Amino acid sequence: MKTLKIKLPDGKVVTHEFEDQVCLEDLIVETEYPILSALYQNENIRLDSVIDESAEIEFLDLRNNYANMSYQASLTLLYLKAVEDILGRNVQVTIANSLSKGVYTRIHQDSLNEDAIRRLEDYMHEIVEQDLPIEEKVMDRKELLEYVNKDGDKDEKKLVESAGDLKKAMVCRIGETRNLFYLHTLPSTGYLKLFELKKYRNGVLLRFPHPRDPLHVAPFEEQRLLYNAFSEENHWQKLIGVKDAAQLNERITTEECLDLVMLTEALHEKKIADIASTIFESKKRIVLIAGPSSSGKTTFAKRLCIQLRVLGLKPLYLGTDDYFVNREDMVPDDKGEFDFESLSAVDVALFDRQMNDLLAGKKVDIPEFDFIEGRKVFGKRITSIQPNQPIVIEGIHGLNPQLTKDIPDEEKIRIYISPLTQLNIDMHNRVPTTDARMLRRLVRDYRTRGRTAEATIKDWPSVRRGEDVNIFPYCYEADLFFNSQCIYELAALKKYAKPLLEGIGKDKKEYPEAQRMLRFLDFFAEMKDDACVPLNSIIREFIGGSVIMN
Numbered sequence: 280m281k282t283l284k285i286k287l288p289d290g291k292v293v294t295h296e297f298e299d300q301v302c303l304e305d306l307i308v309e310t311e312y313p314i315l316s317a318l319y320q321n322e323n324i325r326l327d328s329v330i331d332e333s334a335e336i337e338f339l340d341l342r343n344n345y346a347n348m349s350y351q352a353s354l355t356l357l358y359l360k361a362v363e364d365i366l367g368r369n370v371q372v373t374i375a376n377s378l379s380k381g382v383y384t385r386i387h388q389d390s391l392n393e394d395a396i397r398r399l400e401d402y403m404h405e406i407v408e409q410d411l412p413i414e415e416k417v418m419d420r421k422e423l424l425e426y427v428n429k430d431g432d433k434d435e436k437k438l439v440e441s442a443g444d445l446k447k448a449m450v451c452r453i454g455e456t457r458n459l460f461y462l463h464t465l466p467s468t469g470y471l472k473l474f475e476l477k478k479y480r481n482g483v484l485l486r487f488p489h490p491r492d493p494l495h496v497a498p499f500e501e502q503r504l505l506y507n508a509f510s511e512e513n514h515w516q517k518l519i520g521v522k523d524a525a526q527l528n529e530r531i532t533t534e535e536c537l538d539l540v541m542l543t544e545a546l547h548e549k550k551i552a553d554i555a556s557t558i559f560e561s562k563k564r565i566v567l568i569a570g571p572s573s574s575g576k577t578t579f580a581k582r583l584c585i586q587l588r589v590l591g592l593k594p595l596y597l598g599t600d601d602y603f604v605n606r607e608d609m610v611p612d613d614k615g616e617f618d619f620e621s622l623s624a625v626d627v628a629l630f631d632r633q634m635n636d637l638l639a640g641k642k643v644d645i646p647e648f649d650f651i652e653g654r655k656v657f658g659k660r661i662t663s664i665q666p667n668q669p670i671v672i673e674g675i676h677g678l679n680p681q682l683t684k685d686i687p688d689e690e691k692i693r694i695y696i697s698p699l700t701q702l703n704i705d706m707h708n709r710v711p712t713t714d715a716r717m718l719r720r721l722v723r724d725y726r727t728r729g730r731t732a733e734a735t736i737k738d739w740p741s742v743r744r745g746e747d748v749n750i751f752p753y754c755y756e757a758d759l760f761f762n763s764q765c766i767y768e769l770a771a772l773k774k775y776a777k778p779l780l781e782g783i784g785k786d787k788k789e790y791p792e793a794q795r796m797l798r799f800l801d802f803f804a805e806m807k808d809d810a811c812v813p814l815n816s817i818i819r820e821f822i823g824g825s826v827i828m829n
Contacts, residue, residue: 283330286337288312300331304466312340312493315465316349321790325415327466341493344740345462345795348711351382351487352451353413353465354474355707357406358485360456361399362386374485374707376509376699380497381486382709383479383509393478400476406453410469414452423448434525435459438705441528444801458707461798480506491747505699508760512701515546521766523703528804531770537811543766544813551579554694554759555586563692564638564669566594569677569753570696571746573719575763575817579696580673581827582815587669595637595664599674599682601646602630606653620745622676626655631685634672637664638690678753695757698764704802713743714799715768722775723821732779736789763817770806771818777805 283295288310295306304326307314317324318337323345330336339346355374362372371387418426423445427436438459439445450457451464465471475496477484489497519542521527530539558566568580577598584594604626609617618624633643642663646655664670676682678693698719700710717739724730765771777800783793812818819825 281331281333283333284335286335288314288338288340288342300329302327302329303336306336307338310338310340312342313470314338314340315470316343316346316463318791321785321787323463323791323795325463325466341488342490344490345791347490348795349463349465350471352460352462352708353468354471354485354487355382356413356451356453356456356458356464357403357468357471358384358399358476359458359707360406360453361403363456365399365402366395372706374703374709375482375513376701376709377712378505378509379479379484379486379500379502380489381477381484383482383506384485385482391478391483396476396478396483403471403474403476407468407471410467411453412467413464415464416450417447418450419447420445426450431459434523434705437525438523438802441525441532441804442802443804446801447798459705460708461704461802462795502755504695504755504757504760508699508762509701512699512762512764515543516701516766518546519543519766521702523705524802525705527702527767527770531767531804531806536767536806539767540811540813544816547763547765547817548582550761551582552586552589554761555583555590557759558587558669558692559590559592561692562667563690564664564667565634565683565686565691566669566671567677567683567691567693568671568673568696569675569679569693569750569757570763571675571716571750572742573716573723573821574697575719575820576673576696578815578817578820578825578827579761579763580671584671587671592667592669593665594669594671595662597645597670597672599625599630599672599676601648601655602626603648603655605655618745620675620749622679622681622749625674625676625682627682627684631683634670634683634686637662637670638686640664640666675750678756679749680753680756692759693757694759694761695754696761696763697754698768699762700764700766702764702766702769704799710769712764714796715764718769718772718776718796718800719821721779722772725779726775726821726823731782732776732793733783733787733789736783736792765816765818767806768818769800769803771809771812771822773800773803773805774807774809775822776800 280296280298285293285295303317316339317326319334341347341350359372362370366388373385375383375385423439427439449460451460473496474487477486486496488495516522521530530536568576570576584596587594602625604624612618636643640663642661644657645660645662646657647659649656678695683691698715699712700715702710721732721735724735780793780797783790809822814824814826820828
């Protein structure tokens with residue numbers, strides 16, 4: 280008799296005995312949230328997998344990142360099938376970028392209207408009710424090359440041929456509709472009960488549950504600032520001539536690499552100069568910069584200060600970290616830990632008082648926070664500013680109105696920064712912004728703090744939860760946006776990130792996520808020599824060599 284030890288998403292463990300073999304789908308039990316995927320010997324597998332030996336299994340729901348992305352990949356395939364069956368096989372679809380708790384897509388057909396979108400959504404629900412199988416074939420590189428040469432389209436062929444590190448991928452099908460993915464899909468369409476389509480601007484939002492609420496599609500939120508940022512990024516991609524991994528790989532591995540880097544950096548510099556001009560013309564003196572982890576806030580803030588100086592201003596640069604509450608005065612949470620990412624960790628009263636005093640021309644003793652002693656140190660930065668001198672303030676709470684509640688609004692201009700990419704692996708596999716940020720953080724953590732990739736991956740869900748509370752709700756307060764994404768950055772980061780991810784052992788809890796990231800990186804060529812990356816680039820904040828961060 281063989282035994283499966285099954286860990287459920289709520290932490291409970293159940294056992295199942297069998298004689299020959301068993302399909303995991305037959306073992307699914309009712310839980311708070313639907314089970315979508317599984318771990319077997321610490322490897323992600325589909326629920327229709329058959330087990331023929333005693334083992335430990337862990338069932339995963341939408342709160343797990345891999346299961347969540349498997350849901351999105353399966354839903355994408357369902358969406359593509361609906362477009363093929365309703366609008367025609369020749370109608371192209373682009374899965375563009377995340378937006379409004381979903382994914383912004385473009386259906387390349389002139390006559391698309393609300394009625395057509397309703398027909399697509401109704402048809403998708405019909406296929407869900409039919410519970411059609413989602414077939415999946417895992418192919419190694421040799422099989423992939425044979426497949427794309429025989430049955431793949433020209434974009435798939437370019438992608439596989441250009442991605443020399445690509446060891447395997449999954450070709451998945453619903454009926455005659457197929458697509459290439461780098462992670463597993465769900466076993467059948469019956470798992471895809473929660474989604475909605477919404478006409479939005481020039482495209483369609485494909486919306487689905489968020490991991491914080493796996494049982495509901497979140498209410499729609501207008502994200503005009505982010506939509507405009509993605510539109511600008513799309514324009515930049517056209518100028519650069521890179522829209523997907525295949526085109527990036529071609530540029531990275533040829534003499535065109537330098538041109539690609541220089542053009543990307545020139546676009547960044549022009550945008551920073553434009554933002555400086557807007558600040559100059561507004562005559563506002565409190566410049567607040569905020570963004571999620573690894574968005575490049577410090578490099579951007581210091582480069583902005585340089586552009587303000589070009590305009591004749593003499594900005595004072597500050598970080599809100601120096602205004603932390605003394606550790607002895609902080610109140611621990613229920614677990615006895617300090618939440619340094621909460622606004623309660625900032626001495627808001629002192630911050631507002633000193634900013635208003637500076638605006639009034641008074642001399643101020645700005646603190647420096649001693650992170651070893653856990654307290655503010657005074658007497659090192661006694662300063663005042665001139666009547667037209669702006670204060671550039673960088674910190675995660677910059678857009679939270681409570682941080683500057685006692686500072687007049689007419690003095691404030693708010694900037695949100697984040698690396699938002701429209702670079703796709705291919706037309707149907709987007710590059711999640713959070714993956715790009717996590718790779719940045721992973722490389723920087725190891726270089727500057729000696730932290731392992733395992734530690735960075737372990738902490739990442741906590742970082743994301745903090746962003747959901749402290750940063751993302753306030754991005755709508757921004758007056759301006761800076762997209763810190765560099766079109767070439769995945770190629771530059773890969774050289775540093777890949778060996779760190781490969782160093783995570785199979786016995787570690789973070790191993791499955793490391794493997795997902797490695798398979799994602801396999802689609803991108805590596806920038807072997809990053810000497811062409813300018814020393815003031817935002818990417819230098821992560822890979823090292825920055826003249827800005829010194």
